[in-house]
Amino acid sequence: MIRDQAQAWATEQAPVAAFRRMRDAGVANRFEPATWESMVEMGWTGILVPETYGGSDLGYLTFGVVLEQLGRQLTASPLYASALVGASAVLLGGSDAQKEALLPKVVDGSEILTLAVDEGPRHTPGTMATAAEADGDGYRITGRKAQVLEGMSATAFIVAANGPNGIGLFLVPADASGVSRTALSTVDNRGYAHVDLVDVRVGGDAHLGDADVLEAVLDRARAGLGAEMLGVASQAFDMTLDYLKTREQFGRVIGSFQALGHRAADLYSQMELARSCAEAALMAVDAGAEDTAELCSLSKAKVGDFLHEMSNQLIQIHGGIGMTDEFDAGLYLKRARALEPLWGNQAFHRDRYARLLGF
Amino acid sequence: MSDALEAFRAEARAWVEENFPPSLAGKGMGMEGELDGDTKADFELWRARLGEKGWGAPTWPQEYGGAGLSHPQAKVVSEEISRVGGLNPIPALAGMGITMVGPTLLEYGTDDQKARHLPATARGEVRWCLGLSEPNAGSDLASLATKAEDKGDYFQLNGQKIWTSGADISHWCGALVRTDPSAPKHKGISFVMLPMDQEGVETRPIRLISGASPFCETFFNDARAEKSDLLGDLNDGWSVVKRLLQHERQSQTSAGSPMASAKSKAIQDVAKEYAGTDDSGALADGDLRSRLVNHLMDARSHSLTVRRITAEAKGQVKVSAAASILKNSATRISQTKSELTLEIMGAQGLGWEGAEFTAEEKNTVREWLWGKAISIYGGSFEVQKNIISKNILGLPETTQKG
Ligand SMILES: Cc1cc2nc3c(=O)[nH]c(=O)nc-3n(C[C@H](O)[C@H](O)[C@H](O)COP(=O)(O)OP(=O)(O)OC[C@H]3O[C@@H](n4cnc5c(N)ncnc54)[C@H](O)[C@@H]3O)c2cc1C
Ligand SMILES: Cc1cc2nc3c(=O)[nH]c(=O)nc-3n(C[C@H](O)[C@H](O)[C@H](O)COP(=O)(O)OP(=O)(O)OC[C@H]3O[C@@H](n4cnc5c(N)ncnc54)[C@H](O)[C@@H]3O)c2cc1C
Numbered sequence: 122m123i124r125d126q127a128q129a130w131a132t133e134q135a136p137v138a139a140f141r142r143m144r145d146a147g148v149a150n151r152f153e154p155a156t157w158e159s160m161v162e163m164g165w166t167g168i169l170v171p172e173t174y175g176g177s178d179l180g181y182l183t184f185g186v187v188l189e190q191l192g193r194q195l196t197a198s199p200l201y202a203s204a205l206v207g208a209s210a211v212l213l214g215g216s217d218a219q220k221e222a223l224l225p226k227v228v229d230g231s232e233i234l235t236l237a238v239d240e241g242p243r244h245t246p247g248t249m250a251t252a253a254e255a256d257g258d259g260y261r262i263t264g265r266k267a268q269v270l271e272g273m274s275a276t277a278f279i280v281a282a283n284g285p286n287g288i289g290l291f292l293v294p295a296d297a298s299g300v301s302r303t304a305l306s307t308v309d310n311r312g313y314a315h316v317d318l319v320d321v322r323v324g325g326d327a328h329l330g331d332a333d334v335l336e337a338v339l340d341r342a343r344a345g346l347g348a349e350m351l352g353v354a355s356q357a358f359d360m361t362l363d364y365l366k367t368r369e370q371f372g373r374v375i376g377s378f379q380a381l382g383h384r385a386a387d388l389y390s391q392m393e394l395a396r397s398c399a400e401a402a403l404m405a406v407d408a409g410a411e412d413t414a415e416l417c418s419l420s421k422a423k424v425g426d427f428l429h430e431m432s433n434q435l436i437q438i439h440g441g442i443g444m445t446d447e448f449d450a451g452l453y454l455k456r457a458r459a460l461e462p463l464w465g466n467q468a469f470h471r472d473r474y475a476r477l478l479g480f
Numbered sequence: 481m482s483d484a485l486e487a488f489r490a491e492a493r494a495w496v497e498e499n500f501p502p503s504l505a506g507k508g509m510g511m512e513g514e515l516d517g518d519t520k521a522d523f524e525l526w527r528a529r530l531g532e533k534g535w536g537a538p539t540w541p542q543e544y545g546g547a548g549l550s551h552p553q554a555k556v557v558s559e560e561i562s563r564v565g566g567l568n569p570i571p572a573l574a575g576m577g578i579t580m581v582g583p584t585l586l587e588y589g590t591d592d593q594k595a596r597h598l599p600a601t602a603r604g605e606v607r608w609c610l611g612l613s614e615p616n617a618g619s620d621l622a623s624l625a626t627k628a629e630d631k632g633d634y635f636q637l638n639g640q641k642i643w644t645s646g647a648d649i650s651h652w653c654g655a656l657v658r659t660d661p662s663a664p665k666h667k668g669i670s671f672v673m674l675p676m677d678q679e680g681v682e683t684r685p686i687r688l689i690s691g692a693s694p695f696c697e698t699f700f701n702d703a704r705a706e707k708s709d710l711l712g713d714l715n716d717g718w719s720v721v722k723r724l725l726q727h728e729r730q731s732q733t734s735a736g737s738p739m740a741s742a743k744s745k746a747i748q749d750v751a752k753e754y755a756g757t758d759d760s761g762a763l764a765d766g767d768l769r770s771r772l773v774n775h776l777m778d779a780r781s782h783s784l785t786v787r788r789i790t791a792e793a794k795g796q797v798k799v800s801a802a803a804s805i806l807k808n809s810a811t812r813i814s815q816t817k818s819e820l821t822l823e824i825m826g827a828q829g830l831g832w833e834g835a836e837f838t839a840e841e842k843n844t845v846r847e848w849l850w851g852k853a854i855s856i857y858g859g860s861f862e863v864q865k866n867i868i869s870k871n872i873l874g875l876p877e878t879t880q881k882g
Contacts, residue, residue: 362873377876382869383862389873390805397784415780423781468770475773480748480763 123183126163127190134159135196137449143197144310144452150274151312152197161230166204169212174224181205181341182403185348189399192352195456197311199233201345202271207234209341210279214290214330223277223292235275236338237266237316244465246281246339251318253282253291259324260284260291265317270463272314273304280318281335290329290338297321309459340417343464344402347420350460351392351399354428357435357453358392361385364439381438388431395427415477422470425461432457488553492560499529505565527569531603536570537578540586544594545602551790570604575646577601577608579731581654581673584724588712597652597673609676611641611655611698612721619863621656622665622718626700628657628672633707635659635672637680637700643857647683647696650676654724655705660715671717671724674705690849691832726803728858733786733806745840747817748772751824768823775816782809801871804864811854811861818848 135156143153160166168184170176184205191200204227211223211234226232238246251264262282269278278293278300293300299321302314365376365385375381402420405413432454436443443450461467501522530536533547538554540546549557561568571578582601585594600606617624626639637657647653653676660668674681680703685693712720748763751772756764763769789802821844822829829844831837855861869875 362875365875374876376869376873377878379866379878382873382875382878383865385873385875386865386868389868390809393802393805394778394781394785394809397788398781400788401784419777419780422777471770471773471777474777475748475762475769478748478773478776479761480752480757480769480772 123179124186124190127165127187128193130159130163131190131194131196135191135198136194137452140195140197140310141449141452150271151310152199152274156196157198157200157230160198160200161228164228165200166230167228169205169208170224170228174220175228176224180407181344182400182407184345185399185403188345188349189352189355192349193356195353195452199235199271199274199312201349202235202275203227203233205345206236206270206338206342207277207279210234210236210290210329210334210338213337213341214334216326219292219326219329231276233271233274233276234279235269235271235277236281236342237269237272237278238281238335238339240265240267242267244462244469246335246465247288249281249283249288251280251282253280253284253289255285256322259322260327262291262293262318262321262323265315267315268305268313269302269316271312272302272316273312278316279329280316284328284331286331288332288335290331290335291323292327292329293318293321293323297323307459309455311456311459336414339464340414341406343417343421343470344399344406346460346463347399347402347417347424350424350428350457351396353453353456353460354395354424354431355392357428357431357450357457358388360450360453361388361431361435361438368440375438384434384438388427388434391427391430395424398423415474418465418470418474418477421465422467422474425467425470428457429461429467485552485556489556489560492553492557493563495533496560496564496566499526499533500561500564500566501526502564504567508567523569526566527573527604530568530570531605534602535568536574536604537582537598537602540582540598540602544586545599570602573604573607574601575607575650576610576654577606577652580610580724580727581608583727584654584720585711587723588720592708593673593711606652607646607650609644609647609650609653609698610724611644611647611653611700613643614640615642619860621721622669624656624658624669626655626657627661628659628670628705630659635670635705635707635710637672637674637703637705639700641698641700643686643695644683644698645695647676647698648685652676653681653698654711655700656717656721657705659717663715666718668715669717669721670714671711671720672705673709673711674703678704680704688850689852690846692846692850725859729803729807729864732854732858733803733810747821747824748776750821754824754826754828768820772820775813775820778809778816779813782806782813785809801867804859804867804872807858808855808861808864808868814854815851818844818851822848 139153164177165187167176168179168187171178188201208224208227211220215223223232227234240249240251251262251266253260253262262280264282266280276295278295280291280293281288282291299319301317305313305315307313362385365381366374368375376385398420402416405416435450435453439448439450442448503519503522504526507519534542534545535547535557537546538549538557539551542548558568578601582598585597601608612621614624614626626637626641628635628637641655652673654671654673656669656671658668659670662668680701682699682701683696685696687693751763751768755768758764786806825841825844828837828841831841831845833842866877870877
């Protein structure tokens with residue numbers, strides 16, 4: 122049901138053509154406020170949030186269904202950063218008071234949360250320079266967070282920093298004194314920012330849990346992203362298959378050349394396998410399964426591999442047309458490369474999977 | 481898992497514990513089912529008990545020697561047998577009988593054919609081979625030339641089959657023959673069943689690169705197949721065999737080892753043993769480690785896919801187009817696993833015979849060689865891709881014309 126709703130809405134209200142218009146118009150924060158408002162109205166911001174805080178508590182698999190459809194159209198919004206990643210941090214690390222204060226606002230869209238972990242060009246969640254020193258009844262945070270998703274539109278950052286108990290998560294309002302941000306212009310035209318924190322003072326109630334919470338939040342972020350990436354790749358596959366059936370050269374459709382038919386068969390098979398991984402990760406999160414970490418790495422790596430290959434083949438099989446900015450293929454390729462490294466690229470997750478399996 | 485299935489598991493467990501001869505625990509049966517004297521009697525007893533219980537072919541109807549179980553129940557049975565370190569020997573003893581001929585007979589056979597052939601097959605007493613391929617009809621099976629002439633109440637067969645697995649030890653053969661040479665090539669073919677123990681049938685074993693000889697050349701010289709053993713309609717053998725091959729593909733979708741072995745060590749543990757680890761416990765050979773983890777991820781995504789497709793089919797494992805995807809993926813995983821294991825074992829992985837090599841090492845070499853066949857038989861790797869691109873993706877076909 123929600124799949125149909127998400128699919129219809131995304132293709133009609135927020136299609137890739139809208140993303141392109143937004144890109145060309147140079148909209149601030151890199152998403153259309155009206156798109157975001159509709160998502161809030163449809164209740165998607167509350168998919169993970171318990172009913173007591175105004176949400177629908179439908180779980181990660183359902184969120185994945187929505188993200189997949191949004192991925193298909195490259196729809197841009199802070200939905201994922203705030204209502205999946207941010208809400209997960211509050212749900213896993215927050216006290217009742219913090220949940221009460223934050224979750225209803227995540228649901229009504231007045232609060233946009235985002236997770237700020239990495240400090241350089243690579244994902245290294247185990248090491249960071251940002252420090253949160255105890256300061257009276259609160260903390261004083263200093264450091265720089267790189268490439269923060271929705272960094273310009275966020276109303277609060279969930280900052281990973283070395284605190285008194287090792288790595289911890291701290292809620293930092295975007296308008297707190299000592300916070301500044303720099304918008305980035307990236308190839309995929311999404312809204313990232315570098316965030317600088319200089320002696321930012323937050324209260325004791327800003328603490329949202331420690332390293333174990335960060336790890337669990339990251340796995341939820343990876344599982345959700347796997348669904349979005351699967352959507353981007355599935356659309357790329359559909360566009361390619363369509364082209365194989367319509368483009369004619371040498372007097373017949375190019376899909377009749379076995380080299381291309383076999384490539385399409387390989388890509389389809391890879392897609393089916395990747396889908397199983399993406400769904401398994403989301404279901405494991407919902408079920409609190411013991412092998413959740415393994416499955417989340419599996420999903421990020423296998424969907425990542427497929428998206429990588431598929432986005433390249435999208436261009437290749439479209440020939441000259443694929444190289445033109447006017448055609449959408451380039452938008453998919455660019456989004457693909459931006460999502461692959463987020464929360465760890467394929468190599469990161471292969472290494473992690475091996476460690477989880479004890480070698 | 482449902483309560484009913486759990487209750488069934490308890491029953492199955494109790495039965496296995498009571499009936500499985502402990503002397504067989506952990507014993508494989510080798511590729512040709514050879515066993516030494518002591519275990520032979522227990523093995524025969526175990527086979528007979530399983531056969532009587534209908535667990536040789538658990539999903540077949542009871543009246544035809546099965547136990548009328550659902551697929552999830554059948555899975556429970558095999559899990560419970562594995563749990564005690566046992567094997568169900570009947571599918572191997574029946575040759576192509578349980579996985580391919582039986583399911584096709586259930587769909588296309590007359591009541592008389594089902595009653596005559598299925599029960600003994602389900603007990604593992606009748607071994608079947610399949611005479612499909614010919615020297616000039618491999619992937620392009622429909623170009624086969626073996627002739628079957630109508631002689632009143634029987635067909636007289638003349639021609640040659642090749643790569644017939646188990647032909648020299650089988651009791652019955654399902655053969656694809658040309659019954660109408662004047663019809664277009666897919667239209668003049670019929671599927672007949674004939675006993676192997678007759679004058680007009682001769683088999684010559686062929687030795688494989690792995691050293692074993694599991695298959696033969698099979699010659700028909702005025703061989704006799706009764707009319708009552710024509711499966712499906714006359715000249716409609718192509719439909720029958722297409723279905724049969726789908727069942728074959730289906731039976732090859734699990735990425736396990738092609739040889740039945742009750743328990744084996746995880747490949748990452750074998751790697752640690754042979755290639756060593758660094759201070760952090762990671763495999764010392766970083767390149768091997770990344771290829772190994774990639775392989776394990778592929779294997780995991782394969783089993784998750786089997787599970788997802790089964791769940792989406794609501795527990796009914798349907799013979800579907802998805803089987804081509806799964807067959808190729810299982811093939812790739814199993815061949816990669818063999819290649820990796822061989823590489824991990826280094827020089828020890830080259831052992832052919834003798835006491836300087838462990839049984840696992842020698843087995844690895846033979847399994848590696850044998851495994852090359854998986855991408856050839858049952859519709860080759862390339863033929864499966866043709867099927868995916870045509871039947872699932874709807875791309876125009878440029879091969880298999882005629
Ligand atoms: C940056 C750029 C600069 C260019 N500059 C020039 C220029 O200066 N002058 C000029 O004349 N042209 C130029 N071209 C055009 C270029 O030569 C064509 O793009 C090229 O010939 C491919 O044709 P196509 O784009 O129509 O793709 P198509 O021929 O439609 O091919 C689409 C896909 O089908 C595949 N395919 C096609 N036929 C077969 C087959 N028989 N078997 C298997 N696969 C097949 C192709 O490999 C491709 O992946 C340029 C192209 C680009 C991208
Ligand atoms: C271990 C083993 C057991 C077997 N058991 C039996 C058995 O019990 N009964 C039986 O009847 N047969 C059996 N076979 C035979 C098997 O079914 C055939 O080997 C298979 O059908 C391939 O035929 P071929 O060997 O003639 O190869 P060919 O069909 O000649 O193929 C040669 C190569 O060309 C490729 N090729 C062929 N057609 C195409 C196409 N259209 N597009 C792209 N590539 C193509 C193939 O993929 C292959 O790589 C067995 C084979 C093996 C290896």
